[in-house]
Amino acid sequence: MVDRVETAAPTVRPLGQGGARWQIHDRHLGYIFIAPALIFMLAVVFLPVANTIATSFTQMNFRERVTEFVALENYGRLLGDRLFWLSLKNTMVFAIGSTIGHVVLGTLFAVLLSARWAPPRIRNIVRGLLILPWLFSLAAAALIWGLLYDPFGPLNYLLMVTGIAPDSFDFLGEPSNAMVSLIVINVWKFYPFYMVMILGGLQSIPEELYEAGRLDGANPLRLFWHITLPMLRPVLVAATTIDMITTFATFDLVKIMTNGGPQRATQTLSLYIYETGFRDVNLGYGAAMAMAMLVTLTVATALYIKLVVRRPSGGEGGNAAF
Amino acid sequence: MLPSNRERIALIVCVVIVTFVTLFPVIWMIFAAIRPTAETLAFPPVWIPREITFQAFADLFANPGELKYFANSYIIALATAGLTILLAAPCAYGFSRFRIRGSTALLLGILALQMLPTVALILPFFSMARALGIYNTHLGLVLADTAFTLPIGIWLLKGFFDSIPSALEEAAMIDGGTRLQALLLIIVPLALPGIVSTGVFAFLWSWNEFLFALILTSGDGAAPLTIRMSQFFTQYGRDWNGIMALNVVASIPLVVFFVFIQRWVVSGLTGGAVK
Numbered sequence: 142m143v144d145r146v147e148t149a150a151p152t153v154r155p156l157g158q159g160g161a162r163w164q165i166h167d168r169h170l171g172y173i174f175i176a177p178a179l180i181f182m183l184a185v186v187f188l189p190v191a192n193t194i195a196t197s198f199t200q201m202n203f204r205e206r207v208t209e210f211v212a213l214e215n216y217g218r219l220l221g222d223r224l225f226w227l228s229l230k231n232t233m234v235f236a237i238g239s240t241i242g243h244v245v246l247g248t249l250f251a252v253l254l255s256a257r258w259a260p261p262r263i264r265n266i267v268r269g270l271l272i273l274p275w276l277f278s279l280a281a282a283a284l285i286w287g288l289l290y291d292p293f294g295p296l297n298y299l300l301m302v303t304g305i306a307p308d309s310f311d312f313l314g315e316p317s318n319a320m321v322s323l324i325v326i327n328v329w330k331f332y333p334f335y336m337v338m339i340l341g342g343l344q345s346i347p348e349e350l351y352e353a354g355r356l357d358g359a360n361p362l363r364l365f366w367h368i369t370l371p372m373l374r375p376v377l378v379a380a381t382t383i384d385m386i387t388t389f390a391t392f393d394l395v396k397i398m399t400n401g402g403p404q405r406a407t408q409t410l411s412l413y414i415y416e417t418g419f420r421d422v423n424l425g426y427g428a429a430m431a432m433a434m435l436v437t438l439t440v441a442t443a444l445y446i447k448l449v450v451r452r453p454s455g456g457e458g459g460n461a462a463f
Numbered sequence: 464m465l466p467s468n469r470e471r472i473a474l475i476v477c478v479v480i481v482t483f484v485t486l487f488p489v490i491w492m493i494f495a496a497i498r499p500t501a502e503t504l505a506f507p508p509v510w511i512p513r514e515i516t517f518q519a520f521a522d523l524f525a526n527p528g529e530l531k532y533f534a535n536s537y538i539i540a541l542a543t544a545g546l547t548i549l550l551a552a553p554c555a556y557g558f559s560r561f562r563i564r565g566s567t568a569l570l571l572g573i574l575a576l577q578m579l580p581t582v583a584l585i586l587p588f589f590s591m592a593r594a595l596g597i598y599n600t601h602l603g604l605v606l607a608d609t610a611f612t613l614p615i616g617i618w619l620l621k622g623f624f625d626s627i628p629s630a631l632e633e634a635a636m637i638d639g640g641t642r643l644q645a646l647l648l649i650i651v652p653l654a655l656p657g658i659v660s661t662g663v664f665a666f667l668w669s670w671n672e673f674l675f676a677l678i679l680t681s682g683d684g685a686a687p688l689t690i691r692m693s694q695f696f697t698q699y700g701r702d703w704n705g706i707m708a709l710n711v712v713a714s715i716p717l718v719v720f721f722v723f724i725q726r727w728v729v730s731g732l733t734g735g736a737v738k
Contacts, residue, residue: 174556
């Protein structure tokens with residue numbers, strides 16, 4: 142995709158006296174086309190990031206109402222801040238738990254959808270229905286699951302009648318349950334995206350491989366294990382990376398449903414940054430935390446882009462239609 | 464290879480279970496919207512609604528305070544979609560058709576931007592919005608949202624422009640047309656599905672956005688629906704009937720765009736171009 146930029150330059154030059162003018166014109170025209178978007182991003186993304194970097198080296202002195210330069214003091218404070226490490230741990234648990242859920246369910250359901258149990262039209266409809274949760278906002282999902290998790294809700298009832306929870310099950314109020322309850326919502330909300338992505342990968346596996354496997358007498362489980370999974374590897378790596386990066390910054394669910402509680406059991410990094418900046422009005426420390434998060438994610442993104450660029454064209458993500 | 468009948472039945476049973484479990488939360492939301500809260504919270508649960516009422520919807524549409532959130536959400540999401548198309552389309556066209564120094568690096572930089580966590584920008588966004596006098600305005604949220612829909616829009620549209628042969632506009636230009644004419648009369652109509660998809664994507668992103676709305680609005684001035692939804696948990700007395708009616712109405716744009724989404728999600732744009 143990236144290579145095409147070079148070859149897509151105008152190759153035909155109009156003949157005659159206008160030719161030279163067109164050429165000069167065209168050479169600059171490209172920059173004119175891309176300028177507005179790039180200037181916008183410069184103003185709305187890079188400037189704020191630069192501002193965050195600068196702020197992270199300062200500390201507001203409320204008594205004298207001045208902002209002081211404190212060099213790396215904020216970063217030093219991070220290292221000894223137990224709440225920061227707890228937030229980081231919770232964030233990792235949330236991100237890893239969600240990612241495992243997404244990739245495992247995504248793979249299983251993608252395989253299920255690509256099996257020929259019905260004509261493609263019907264399977265397309267089912268796929269469409271399964272995408273539904275992905276469309277909702279996390280705020281809407283929080284409401285929906287807030288009702289399901291209610292003490293008088295259907296899930297608590299099911300856990301009680303099946304004897305899994307002898308007493309009422311407290312989904313969000315009990316520290317040991319809250320994180321898992323949030324991960325379940327996140328898995329429900331985002332697995333369809335990864336399912337569709339993996340479905341695209343499944344489509345690019347040549348049917349001959351399965352035929353050869355069957356001739357050798359392999360059962361479906363072995364076919365899955367020895368052909369499907371290895372062939373899906375690039376898609377699964379990409380999905381895992383995107384997922385880890387995006388869930389790492391999760392905020393909405395935690396803020397709306399638990400506000401980090403109970404007893405900080407669901408306190409995540411992004412919530413801590415928000416609270417430091419907007420509740421404690423400690424801009425310098427909040428900025429330092431945001432930078433720590435940004436650097437972590439930049440490294441992860443760099444790794445991801447390396448994967449994307451190396452990926453052979455036309456492979457993963459191709460056409461997920463049946 | 465087609466599965467045997469026995470395998471087919473087993474597969475269908477699995478599909479039915481998966482679909483039911485995935486859709487149950489949505490069904491439960493709709494049920495709660497059309498029956499009294501008392502029945503929703505009955506224990507043991509009433510699985511099929513008995514007393515059906517649309518009073519909550521009537522109350523919702525008669526309440527100007529609630530409708531304001533809807534208006535705000537529509538204004539912000541539509542404006543974000545418009546601004547995203549306006550900025551992304553020329554940019555994507557430029558990258559697709561012209562030799563631009565460092566274009567590979569620029570495009571990868573743009574790809575990296577979509578991985579940027581929104582929380583990393585909330586502190587400067589808040590002070591910038593305050594300084595520019597656009598705190599608690601639609602404009603402030605539109606600018607913030609576009610910062611995150613633009614990178615994806617550029618990548619989406621560049622893919623579309625790349626798939627349109629440049630010979631088409633070259634032919635038009637050889638025939639005496641200007642590049643602008645070629646662009647507006649030939650390329651834009653051909654790229655329309657991509658442009659619409661980008662708009663739909665930006666609309667939905669903005670419609671569902673919560674964090675920027677939380678830090679850039681206060682009170683009900685410009686606050687969108689996600690803010691209204693988030694306040695439910697801090698309220699006394701939970702009117703599930705009312706909030707789920709609101710949730711159902713708020714989901715209507717999602718369902719309307721569902722057809723677009725379907726085609727767009729599956730047309731290979733999941734290969735890293737979209738979160």
